[in-house]
Amino acid sequence: MSDTVSIYIHVPFCIKKCVYCDFYSDTQLSFIPEYLCSLEKEIGLRSKKQTDQRVDTIYFGGGTPSVLTIHQVETLLKTVQKNFSISPDAEITFEVNPGTIDEHYLAALKDIGITRLSLGIQSFNKEKLAFLQRIHSVRQGRDAVEYARKAGFDNISLDLMYGLPFETKELWHMDLTTALQMAPSHLSCYMLTIEPGTPLDEHQQNKKFKPICPDVLWDLFEKTSRTLETSGYEHYEISNFSRGKKNRSAHNSGYWNMKPYMGFGPAAHSYDNDIRSWNIRDVAGYICKLEAEHLPVEETEALTLDQKMLEMIMLRLRTLEGIDLEDFKRRFGITFESRFEQVIDQVCSASMGKIEKGTIEEPRFFLTLEGKTHLNSIVEAFSQRLVE
Template structure:
């Protein structure tokens, strides 16, 4: 039995689309019920292929999953447990926008069985939230965390955005301090990316806004590391910090350790049995195909041995612990230090990696250049 698989459910609805967001989401909330019916069908159709697989994590992402009504969430949750083997001791996360939560909704989510809450805070300054297009206020964040604690959530993540136009060192340090004051178990700090096709990217092309330089991005990244590590958070992945190993995001570790996962919902991706597949990035197509009893698959790709090795290296190097050389040998039948001897020598000369008898990991400098380092392999 595969005991470390992850289950991701993409809920594609938002009250308003953030200008920087590249994830598939729509504002046609009147289609939520039709989506739920289609999702229930996809769950049923996918289940036979995953017989014998135990899912250690369930993650509701989006979009804004907290927009779903209680009855809709109950039906989805029941269907997941009816058709899949869900580990009773698993990690069950729901992403939420602080502007969509009430004390009653939080109590319901906890009673349903969700045990981890991830709040898209981004900033603790109203003018920065307005620039980013967020619908919530700082007061709502503070209130939501308090109400989540009262509802029984003891594993809360806060997302913070770093290095975007208009941010200052003072405002960022203030956001970090206010986040830490709420005592979340986990913090994620992401640099704003101007993704092609987004409103923010178009504004950049028109010269209305400009991204920060790489040097400035690195400076804010280092501020986050210094502040959060000083407050007792362990940086276990490039963008993620946890209060001890008990609170690392188990679902994201499935991605980073190249373990299998199933994605449900429009635009969701899966990785299973050396295959990567993606669902259609259209709610209309998703619903229509499932109404006909067809899976809404956009593409299926069988990864070569070389692709699997590259992905494993790329993902594992994001982790503080890096690559376990023995695990690499078991998976691929090769000795990584010999396979990439010349590359590793050059990376060591540039102080980008550390190689021991057991592990290969990025240095602090290497973490700043992680994507570039990965292209060497």
């Protein structure tokens, strides 16, 4: 059992829904005060069941955490600090939408103890922002980075999005170049995915646009990796880049390493000791449950050995290091090579993966850049092997 745990706090409110988004969030901001009371109650109730695991990362995600006032954020953070044992050097990340903040807000976040900002820039191009229906302008995106610097944050991550229907190499290159000029310590570059049930999905079905051709998309992915690596960023996870190991997202790395985490708020997931659970996906229902002093859990499942194996493969193949073969053997009592010999051979002979048995590092199996462009089908091949 890990002696540290991560905490995720969901702030499920947004000023307006972005057209592509399928995260759980609500635009009724009037729920916020009542919601925060319930959130504090959930934190209090669950901390009583907690052992003495130390919290080494806290992540305020959304939704849009930056719709909260500083006083509300500070009260929430104090509640977490009161109920859990927090490492003195804990990474405390806060997601910011550039359309909701000013210089004072970011300075105040720094003062109350936030250590890392994740700025939802998405693009520095007006047309791209309009297509995504973001609430902020190009100017506000640029300002957010400047304010973050002025506030004294060194650890700043920018979220960017590519693969819009009209995206060209030039357009994406401009976004990347603009971001690089700002020298953030971390970049998350996400491909636009059209999630079922979103307005974007509906627009696509009504033929309002034609999605980008997959070959162009993967070409952009490879170019992103090459451009950022040339600029000194490590491509440490399929969508994530950092200036060296120390600037990786410790919180998200915890997910990819299957470390325990506790998620608070509607739709938040938790994982510990092979048990996964998630909360109900509805603010009003969440508040009701907590008013009655009940935990707002929707479901709990115990992972089988095969599920754990697949989870590990799925998560670790996203990363630069891939699967630690010694760790696999320790966890599952069998070697990765003997369990998946055929699939490994196929992936390696197609130059999409490699087994590396270094003298300094643990032996590992990882995907090459080309392999990462086929991640889903490779994971599917491993999954098939498990059911055979």
